[in-house]
Amino acid sequence: MTMTTTSTSAAPAGAVRRGRRPVRRIVRQAGKGAAVAVLLAFTLFPAYTMLSTALAPRATSGTDALLPTELTLRHFDNVLTRAGFLTYLGNSVVVALITVLGSSLLALFAAVAVARFRFRLRTTVLVLILVVQMVPLEALVISLFLLARDLQMLNSLLGLGVVYIALSLPFAVWMLRGFVAAVPREVEEAAYIDGASWNRMFWSVLFPLVAPGLVATGIFSFITAWNEFVLALTFMNSSDNYTVAVGLRQFFGQYTTDWGAVMAASTIITLPVMVFFLFVQRGLVSGLVAGAVKG
Numbered sequence: 001m002t003m004t005t006t007s008t009s010a011a012p013a014g015a016v017r018r019g020r021r022p023v024r025r026i027v028r029q030a031g032k033g034a035a036v037a038v039l040l041a042f043t044l045f046p047a048y049t050m051l052s053t054a055l056a057p058r059a060t061s062g063t064d065a066l067l068p069t070e071l072t073l074r075h076f077d078n079v080l081t082r083a084g085f086l087t088y089l090g091n092s093v094v095v096a097l098i099t100v101l102g103s104s105l106l107a108l109f110a111a112v113a114v115a116r117f118r119f120r121l122r123t124t125v126l127v128l129i130l131v132v133q134m135v136p137l138e139a140l141v142i143s144l145f146l147l148a149r150d151l152q153m154l155n156s157l158l159g160l161g162v163v164y165i166a167l168s169l170p171f172a173v174w175m176l177r178g179f180v181a182a183v184p185r186e187v188e189e190a191a192y193i194d195g196a197s198w199n200r201m202f203w204s205v206l207f208p209l210v211a212p213g214l215v216a217t218g219i220f221s222f223i224t225a226w227n228e229f230v231l232a233l234t235f236m237n238s239s240d241n242y243t244v245a246v247g248l249r250q251f252f253g254q255y256t257t258d259w260g261a262v263m264a265a266s267t268i269i270t271l272p273v274m275v276f277f278l279f280v281q282r283g284l285v286s287g288l289v290a291g292a293v294k295g
Contacts, residue, residue, distance in 0.1 A: 050270075054263040075264035085265055087240065088247035091157055092226055093272070095243060098161030099168060099225035100218045106165065107172030107217055108210065112202070114173070115180040126177075133170035137230060145234055155237050163235070164225045172217040179213035180206070215280050222276055226269075244269045 049066065054075050056068035079085045114126055144163055145154075153159025183206060191201040229245040236242055248269070251261045 047270075050263045050266050053259055054267050056260065075260040076268070079261055079265045079268065083247070083250065083261065083265070085244070085247055085268065088242050088244045089268070089272075091241055092243040092245075094157050095161045095164065096222050096225040098158065099164040100221045102161065102165040103168040103172050103221045104214050104218050107169055107176050108207075108214065110169070110173045111176035111180045111210075112206070115177050129170045129173055133174070137167070141230060141234055144231065148235060154235055155241055157241060160232060160235050160243075161225070163231055164221070164228065168217070168221040168224050171220060175217050176210060176213045179210040183209045219277060219280060223273060226273055
């Protein structure tokens with residue numbers, strides 16, 4: 001009789017414990033969801049403020065910016081038609097393309113050299129590349145300006161692109177070096193055994209395997225060229241060659257600021273970066289997953 005009473009009392013206790021587990025799991029999931037929602041709201045709040053201010057008829061107070069009673073595209077029309085922002089967008093696109101193509105190609109060859117070939121001062125070259133990456137941009141402005149002036153590359157989109165290539169190369173070389181070093185040498189040797197030359201092996205075997213690294217360095221180079229302000233302002237003395245970062249300055253006056261135009265122009269500046277990232281994101285993810293079996 002005693003044993004029967006004990007088993008009968010233990011059953012409800014076990015059921016209670018099992019019943020508590022789903023409740024705890026639901027609480028944990030709800031807590032994680034709330035934390036993600038708070039983090040997402042905190043991250044997207046500046047973007048919402050920018051867009052709402054750009055669409056507000058009067059962007060003079062916090063209420064008008066955060067909760068506009070009506071929406072208008074007047075600020076976008078002023079920015080694109082009267083302020084000449086389309087010209088600045090075209091200049092930024094040209095400079096960004098020069099930077100992405102030039103830095104990616106040079107960094108790829110440099111990464112292959114330091115990862116595959118053995119030469120004197122190889123470690124020193126790698127350390128110097130890393131040291132250059134640590135130098136602040138403000139410390140290089142004067143020397144870069146004098147160098148560009150002597151080479152007659154001031155007020156030139158090509159000259160600005162070349163400077164951005166130099167700024168992007170240290171990071172690009174270090175990143176691509178890791179991708180190249182991760183490719184087994186046996187893959188290259190198998191291509192040589194099949195009769196492939198070095199050029200054929202490079203473009204048909206090694207290049208597809210390091211393509212994810214090229215995408216990552218391309219994103220970094222694009223953002224660097226698109227958002228840079230100091231060098232673009234220093235090197236350009238003609239408004240026809242201004243980039244979007246410099247063109248945004250015209251909406252800031254000495255005593256007043258056209259916040260509607262500033263936010264509309266900032267929205268226009270942000271869109272190409274988002275489109276570029278979304279365009280290359282699929283290639284980056286698929287390349288990371290399938291890169292080991294390509295070629």
